[in-house]
Amino acid sequence: MQITVFTTTYNRAYILPNLYHSLLRQQTNDFEWLVIDDGSTDETAQLVAGWVADGPFPIRYFKTENGGKPRAINKAVELANTPYLFIIDSDDYLTDDVIPFFLSELQDFVRKPELVGLGIMRGNNPHQPLGSPRFGDQDFIDAPHLERNKYGLNFDCNELYKIEILRQFPFRVWEGELFSPEEIVLYEMDLHGYKVRWYNKVGVISEYLEDGLTVNAFSLLKKNPMGYAMSFNHQLKYKKTFKERFTSAYLMICYTLLGKNIFYLAESNDKLMTVLAFPVGVLVSVRRWWQFRKA
Template sequence: MTRSDPEFTLFIPTYNRAKLLPRALASIEAQTCRDFEVVIVDDGSTDDTAAVVAAWRTRVDFPVVYVRQPNRGKYAAHNVGVERARGRFFVLLDSDDRLLPDTLERIRRHWHSIPEGERWRFAGVEGLVESMDGKRLLTEPYPQSPLDISYLDLFYRLGVGGDKKHAIRTEILRRFPYPIFPGETNIRDSITWNRIAHHYIFRCVNEPFQQVEYQPDGLTSNRFRVRMGSPRGFQQFHLEEITLHRPWLSRRQLRRSTIAFIRFSLHLRVGFWQQARLTGYDPLWLMLLPAGLLRWLVDCYRLRFQDAAPPNRVPIRN
């Protein structure tokens, strides 16, 4: 990045959110820190999203990049946004959320509070989310603030989960893109944060950075369909949990993740011998096979009798 590049890239992935998008765009215009660009990736919208963005671009005084792509999902859009970003820090703003007016200013202040000689260890700054009326937090706060910690330690050892919002160094995100599987559009956000956590930590603060409103047709509200529609991505996530991240998992977490790995492997028609090889012939995997098989059967029942939307399945053979 050159000296003329902005401090922040504000990234908006969007799909058929033309009516809600102006709220997010207005919150960008209201930022007290003006050292940013905006990258919008339109994931195949069929509404007036393009027109909304075009009209907005004509009246703002900062760079706006608009990319339109066929519908490939939020995470493919995220990878495209990172590729196009020029900012030092990458800030995700969902198209139905909004930033608080001083969010970027506070993120920059927290980053500069880290001693310069130690910043190489940090992926970025992370904060909380609150309701649109600003009256309540929608996520679990950190046990102290500031807290310098990796995602693996935060989630698996301290048990602090929930939606968080962060500014991440763009150069790090380029090294850790989301894995994309043909025919699938979703994966767990934390697959990338877990990978980053082996190398970097975050400065976490108990301050809201964004106001969010979860939509009825969003990813959060359609978890079963999301998971059944992207079994390979979820299988990969749980495989990494029980292999790469195993030292961080409690016994209970390890059991749950192993069962989930078996469950999604069966949806992919991955045979038992292949599962055994992938897990390193783990005795726990063998012991939990009946539980994983039962969980898969429950899914099959729900898909046949309770859920009309069939999943996208990508068969993997032994």
């Protein structure tokens, strides 16, 4: 096997069958499905157990305490039995040809050390991406995540990654927090010179649910201040203008204070800007604390 399809799930027994059935429709069984159950209290375990017994491809199921997606991704990178990891959310499903498509592209992918991943678009259907990509007459574009806007790819996509490279960039996690923006890791790989090959192809059909991460952004900020403090701190590595860097610095200060980890400020990627922005960061943290208290 070459590919591990990885899904982390939490109380999604009601919709996870959509993903399983899309895996059944793939024109190959040359992959494994790794499911990490992030502390579900519904019937997920029993559901997946039936699939493990009857499925035509290997399924491995691990149940953990509720630790959030970053911890689950770290665990998946550790547990995967193949060279490549394809991350797919539990509320999404695949078009029928995604795995065969990836397999057909691996030979060239392996020969290019600067490529860390193969990316496909999400869509409402196989012919309609969620955004307005600009590929011109090209079938694919090699670019880092930080240049996605340039090609109209500033919407959710999915990538297959080389696991040997992912292992060099684990997610940092914080006690009591379950989330941090994936961009921290993705952009760090960019800064090390890696690129993704983005294909002009819809391969994942998305359904944004009321219990999903995308529609609960304010709640994520409130519950995961240090995850976002890290994200704003990381922006100080690549933001260019004074205004952008000042904004990133005071927001990093704001969420560090809300997370009660003030010593994290010593890890700032721009200490002078952090000193300049500190008074504003304190004021913004008070305002944000009041907003969180009322929410």
